[in-house]
Amino acid sequence: MSTTTGFADEATTSPTTPIVHLEDIGKSYGNIHALRGVSLSVRQGEITCVLGDNGAGKSTLIKIIAGLHDYTSGTMSVNGQERHFSSPRESLDSGIATVYQDLALAPLMSVWRNFFLGNELTKGPFGLLDAARMKRIAQEELTRMGISIPDLEQPVGKLSGGQRQCVAIARAIHFGAKVLILDEPTAALGVNQSGIVLKYVVKARDAGIGVVFITHNPHHAYLVGNHFVVLKLGRVALDTQRADITLEQLTTEMAGGSELEALSHELRAVDPTAPTDEVTASAEAGRESRTDKGDG
Numbered sequence: 382m383s384t385t386t387g388f389a390d391e392a393t394t395s396p397t398t399p400i401v402h403l404e405d406i407g408k409s410y411g412n413i414h415a416l417r418g419v420s421l422s423v424r425q426g427e428i429t430c431v432l433g434d435n436g437a438g439k440s441t442l443i444k445i446i447a448g449l450h451d452y453t454s455g456t457m458s459v460n461g462q463e464r465h466f467s468s469p470r471e472s473l474d475s476g477i478a479t480v481y482q483d484l485a486l487a488p489l490m491s492v493w494r495n496f497f498l499g500n501e502l503t504k505g506p507f508g509l510l511d512a513a514r515m516k517r518i519a520q521e522e523l524t525r526m527g528i529s530i531p532d533l534e535q536p537v538g539k540l541s542g543g544q545r546q547c548v549a550i551a552r553a554i555h556f557g558a559k560v561l562i563l564d565e566p567t568a569a570l571g572v573n574q575s576g577i578v579l580k581y582v583v584k585a586r587d588a589g590i591g592v593v594f595i596t597h598n599p600h601h602a603y604l605v606g607n608h609f610v611v612l613k614l615g616r617v618a619l620d621t622q623r624a625d626i627t628l629e630q631l632t633t634e635m636a637g638g639s640e641l642e643a644l645s646h647e648l649r650a651v652d653p654t655a656p657t658d659e660v661t662a663s664a665e666a667g668r669e670s671r672t673d674k675g676d677g
């Protein structure tokens with residue numbers, strides 16, 4: 382049994398073709414327009430960060446690319462071919478792996494069993510599990526990624542949140558993902574654990590994978606991102622390359638610049654001693670650096 386999934390359309394991809402391209406995508410749930418006119422390109426060896434507040438449409442976007450929901454308008458192309466996925470399996474078979482925040486890992490199963498979950502290696506005519514080979518490969522793959530988990534027999538539930546994310550990322554890379562979608566991988570983690578996960582996000586990028594990194598956190602996004610897309614109420618509010626934006630600007634865009642300033646004034650009206658300077662300073666820093674660069 383092969384240990385990698387196929388990526389049938391690979392030959393049709395040129396270096397300039399985005400692996401996944403969304404053009405003017407819309408998605409409605411009945412009367413609710415979760416996404417409107419969203420365009421996005423995912424390119425090989427690039428981290429595309431999708432930022433947005435609650436309800437911005439990030440999960441809906443992931444679900445479309447991951448094959449959980451179909452879109453209602455626009456087009457989605459994978460390797461230059463228009464696609465409507467009708468199941469997560471179709472997305473996976475096209476080389477798109479999605480690692481959800483709550484992870485599809487079985488907490489009571491060992492690390493190596495989780496690594497091969499759904500892709501078990503077997504041996505002999507009766508299809509017995511080839512445990513020795515799976516353990517060896519899982520160990521090799523984790524070591525190759527620099528992930529240190531001394532005992533692969535321990536249940537995955539005993540690992541830290543950051544280690545679990547890393548196992549899920551290493552698994553996706555091993556099974557041939559060309560696109561890796563990470564759904565808020567650092568949301569529940571502290572600073573150190575987030576740092577570990579971000580390191581592997583960069584490793585995935587350096588392995589040539591097109592990474593979509595969904596996050597609320599502009600600081601995490603800016604540490605690793607090549608390309609930033611900010612969603613607001615289902616629309617693209619910002620789409621920019623790293624060279625064209627500062628962290629302050631990104632933070633301000635995320636926080637909703639003018640809304641933040643209005644909130645700061647409101648807070649001061651309620652309590653004139655309220656420590657709102659930082660909030661205002663952040664909004665102003667973003668505005669100033671945008672003016673400095675002459676793009677705002």
Ligand SMILES: Nc1ncnc2c1ncn2[C@@H]1O[C@H](COP(=O)(O)OP(=O)(O)OP(=O)(O)O)[C@@H](O)[C@H]1O
Pocket residue numbers: 410413414415433434435436437438439440441442
């Ligand atoms: N299955 C659904 N049925 C109806 N409305 C939905 C459904 N899923 C999402 N929505 C609505 O679509 C909009 C976008 O939601 P979505 O979950 O994609 O945003 P999000 O950016 O992922 O938010 P969060 O960070 O809170 O998860 C919201 O108004 C939400 O209420």
